[in-house]
Amino acid sequence: MSPGTDPNLAAVVETTQGAYRVVVGQNILTMLPDEFSTAGLSGRAFLIADEALFPVAVRTVQETLEAAGIVTHVMTLPSGEQAKTLETMSHIYDWLASLRGERGDTLISLGGGVTGDMVGFAAATWLRGVAFIQIPTTLAAMVDASLGGKTAINLKTGKNLVGAFHQPRLVLSDLDLLKTLPERELRSGWAEAIKHGLILDHKLLEDMEANSDSLIALEGDTTAEIIRRSVAIKAKVVSADEFERGDSRILLNYGHTIGHAIEASTAYGTFLHGEAVAIGMGVAGRISVELGLISEELLERQEATLKRFGLPTRAPGLDTDELIERTKSDKKSRGGAVQWVLLDGPGHATIRRDVPELVVRTTVDGLVGV
Amino acid sequence: MSPGTDPNLAAVVETTQGAYRVVVGQNILTMLPDEFSTAGLSGRAFLIADEALFPVAVRTVQETLEAAGIVTHVMTLPSGEQAKTLETMSHIYDWLASLRGERGDTLISLGGGVTGDMVGFAAATWLRGVAFIQIPTTLAAMVDASLGGKTAINLKTGKNLVGAFHQPRLVLSDLDLLKTLPERELRSGWAEAIKHGLILDHKLLEDMEANSDSLIALEGDTTAEIIRRSVAIKAKVVSADEFERGDSRILLNYGHTIGHAIEASTAYGTFLHGEAVAIGMGVAGRISVELGLISEELLERQEATLKRFGLPTRAPGLDTDELIERTKSDKKSRGGAVQWVLLDGPGHATIRRDVPELVVRTTVDGLVGV
Numbered sequence: 001m002s003p004g005t006d007p008n009l010a011a012v013v014e015t016t017q018g019a020y021r022v023v024v025g026q027n028i029l030t031m032l033p034d035e036f037s038t039a040g041l042s043g044r045a046f047l048i049a050d051e052a053l054f055p056v057a058v059r060t061v062q063e064t065l066e067a068a069g070i071v072t073h074v075m076t077l078p079s080g081e082q083a084k085t086l087e088t089m090s091h092i093y094d095w096l097a098s099l100r101g102e103r104g105d106t107l108i109s110l111g112g113g114v115t116g117d118m119v120g121f122a123a124a125t126w127l128r129g130v131a132f133i134q135i136p137t138t139l140a141a142m143v144d145a146s147l148g149g150k151t152a153i154n155l156k157t158g159k160n161l162v163g164a165f166h167q168p169r170l171v172l173s174d175l176d177l178l179k180t181l182p183e184r185e186l187r188s189g190w191a192e193a194i195k196h197g198l199i200l201d202h203k204l205l206e207d208m209e210a211n212s213d214s215l216i217a218l219e220g221d222t223t224a225e226i227i228r229r230s231v232a233i234k235a236k237v238v239s240a241d242e243f244e245r246g247d248s249r250i251l252l253n254y255g256h257t258i259g260h261a262i263e264a265s266t267a268y269g270t271f272l273h274g275e276a277v278a279i280g281m282g283v284a285g286r287i288s289v290e291l292g293l294i295s296e297e298l299l300e301r302q303e304a305t306l307k308r309f310g311l312p313t314r315a316p317g318l319d320t321d322e323l324i325e326r327t328k329s330d331k332k333s334r335g336g337a338v339q340w341v342l343l344d345g346p347g348h349a350t351i352r353r354d355v356p357e358l359v360v361r362t363t364v365d366g367l368v369g370v
Numbered sequence: 371m372s373p374g375t376d377p378n379l380a381a382v383v384e385t386t387q388g389a390y391r392v393v394v395g396q397n398i399l400t401m402l403p404d405e406f407s408t409a410g411l412s413g414r415a416f417l418i419a420d421e422a423l424f425p426v427a428v429r430t431v432q433e434t435l436e437a438a439g440i441v442t443h444v445m446t447l448p449s450g451e452q453a454k455t456l457e458t459m460s461h462i463y464d465w466l467a468s469l470r471g472e473r474g475d476t477l478i479s480l481g482g483g484v485t486g487d488m489v490g491f492a493a494a495t496w497l498r499g500v501a502f503i504q505i506p507t508t509l510a511a512m513v514d515a516s517l518g519g520k521t522a523i524n525l526k527t528g529k530n531l532v533g534a535f536h537q538p539r540l541v542l543s544d545l546d547l548l549k550t551l552p553e554r555e556l557r558s559g560w561a562e563a564i565k566h567g568l569i570l571d572h573k574l575l576e577d578m579e580a581n582s583d584s585l586i587a588l589e590g591d592t593t594a595e596i597i598r599r600s601v602a603i604k605a606k607v608v609s610a611d612e613f614e615r616g617d618s619r620i621l622l623n624y625g626h627t628i629g630h631a632i633e634a635s636t637a638y639g640t641f642l643h644g645e646a647v648a649i650g651m652g653v654a655g656r657i658s659v660e661l662g663l664i665s666e667e668l669l670e671r672q673e674a675t676l677k678r679f680g681l682p683t684r685a686p687g688l689d690t691d692e693l694i695e696r697t698k699s700d701k702k703s704r705g706g707a708v709q710w711v712l713l714d715g716p717g718h719a720t721i722r723r724d725v726p727e728l729v730v731r732t733t734v735d736g737l738v739g740v
Contacts, residue, residue: 093532125491164499
């Protein structure tokens with residue numbers, strides 16, 4: 001089916017492991033068995049879900065699959081970034097071993113970004129790789145984490161230090177799953193969509209500004225359309241740079257250099273990912289102004305949009321030295337230099353490896369440090 | 371350099387992750403820095419070695435790299451299959467984190483198949499994948515395990531259940547490293563080379579039979595040539611079927627269905643891998659005769675060759691039921707059916723998914739069971 005004939009199809013992502021469909025719409029969980037076949041899958045389904053989705057969503061997915069004759073086993077995982085460890089992975093492996101999961105079987109993630117990272121890593125490494133479906137249940141996962149094949153777990157020393165690129169065979173985002181999401185989770189999710197507009201699509205940014213009331217209220221058609229457009233942007237970037245070897249995929253890291261450092265220094269317990277990224281965009285935007293890349297006006301517009309969606313842009317009280325130290329151990333460091341993604345216009349970003357530490361320090365001090 | 375101009379070049383393996391050179395020869399560790407550059411590598415080296423190779427071989431490799439200006443960190447791993455666990459992997463990750471390993475750095479495995487599996491898996495999963503060099507130090511690793519990008523760790527419930535396909539950027543096999551290998555390890559190593567002859571290259575089998583004295587004595591030129599030819603066979607198979615999706619790569623599993631079951635049922639403590647595979651070839655060869663695929667004479671020839679190289683072909687006293695049960699949980703099962711690789715001529719093999727359990731049971735009973 002081409003995007004033209006299937007109104008729910010947001011993108012087809014091309015990868016070296018094959019192409020996969022990203023479907024976004026209202027009340028589309030019922031399409032799962034058909035999409036399962038369309039993706040070329042057969043065998044059993046191993047549904048691994050965030051325990052917060054038990055029993056309602058878990059049972060709905062299981063019953064939908066079983067009704068179509070797909071044998072489905074279910075396991076739940078503890079919620080939250082703290083559970084994204086080798087130890088949890090070990091439990092998943094033992095469960096798969098006890099049920100004799102085979103190479104022709106499929107792992108399905110039902111949950112947010114954390115669940116998707118773990119189930120994706122399990123799929124990447126079980127029997128050296130089995131098929132994998134993403135059913136994201138948070139806005140952040142729908143517009144960002146479920147796309148691009150990044151999977152990971154955390155070490156005590158850093159987030160996502162261990163992982164693999166393992167592409168899903170299907171991403172199915174049912175907006176109805178967002179209705180039970182806590183409001184703070186929902187707000188956090190808009191951060192990555194706003195980011196896509198800021199770095200790559202001025203029109204998307206404008207439309208999000210113009211429709212903010214409808215989006216915040218999750219009004220069906222408008223929300224689905226904006227999510228599909230945000231998905232299409234990320235899909236295009238990750239198709240062009242599957243393994244993050246070039247610079248284009250690194251652009252998606254806007255706001256993440258300080259964002260990751262903030263999450264790590266607060267032990268992933270204070271800020272949601274989108275909130276940390278919003279604060280990180282505040283820092284990166286300010287650095288962009290300091291280096292003369294963008295006007296003060298564009299930065300103010302970024303701040304206003306983030307605030308409109310209920311997102312913070314600063315967080316006084318953190319330790320500047322610790323944050324700066326943590327940016328240096330970021331995965332995307334090259335030869336010890338921090339790679340900063342900065343705005344250089346509305347809907348346009350650039351990568352800089354020569355940002356003076358004094359500029360970083362002053363900015364971090366002003367917005368998040370003490 | 372083409373194979374014609376470089377006498378040590380055994381093969382160039384083509385993969386979706388790029389091509390890599392397999393170099394086999396005497397006293398060639400000195401070529402490591404040049405090969406490092408030829409493979410397009412820069413950055414630091416993280417040398418992870420079997421502790422049995424400390425200090426002599428470890429220091430030689432480290433000094434060779436450092437003399438060429440490549441910063442080299444060293445870690446050792448406990449010897450043996452029992453250490454191939456998630457826990458050991460966790461130590462490797464912590465070590466890499468403490469030294470801030472970056473995406474542009476390279477992990478080097480110095481050891482046998484177990485070390486290569488672990489270091490390869492670490493390279494596959496550290497920062498979602500970094501470069502990896504194999505320096506195999508056992509015959510089994512040179513002719514088999516170092517090629518093809520399979521990496522893995524064991525679970526309590528089974529061997530190699532967790533892993534990834536991650537291709538090395540270079541395989542460098544220095545025959546001088548074999549000189550300190552225990553005789554039993556060396557004998558075990560010939561099993562896979564004999565297997566390559568049996569399933570795919572009748573001429574290699576004949577030449578190994580004719581030159582067995584020279585090979586057992588590790589006489590330089592003859593041994594290097596036979597290893598290069600064995601490497602070239604495996605390289606051709608894994609180039610054609612990188613992810614073991616087709617049948618051709620499964621042919622390499624000849625002797626492994628029962629071999630893996632024997633290793634697991636004896637807790638990896640009684641037989642070396644090559645010994646278990648030799649016994650497994652005894653079983654698979656006998657099944658081939660029972661199904662009328664090969665003559666009794668070819669089976670006798672297989673047995674004679676394995677014995678000539680000091681390898682067992684039977685192992686009475688094991689539990690038949692347990693072995694058969696274990697074959698069913700093999701990674702290569704499809705829809706619950708065991709896939710048997712059987713000989714159907716000298717230098718030729720076939721895959722059968724319909725071997726009657728009675729034939730398996732009778733054969734296993736006769737050769738290894740009680």
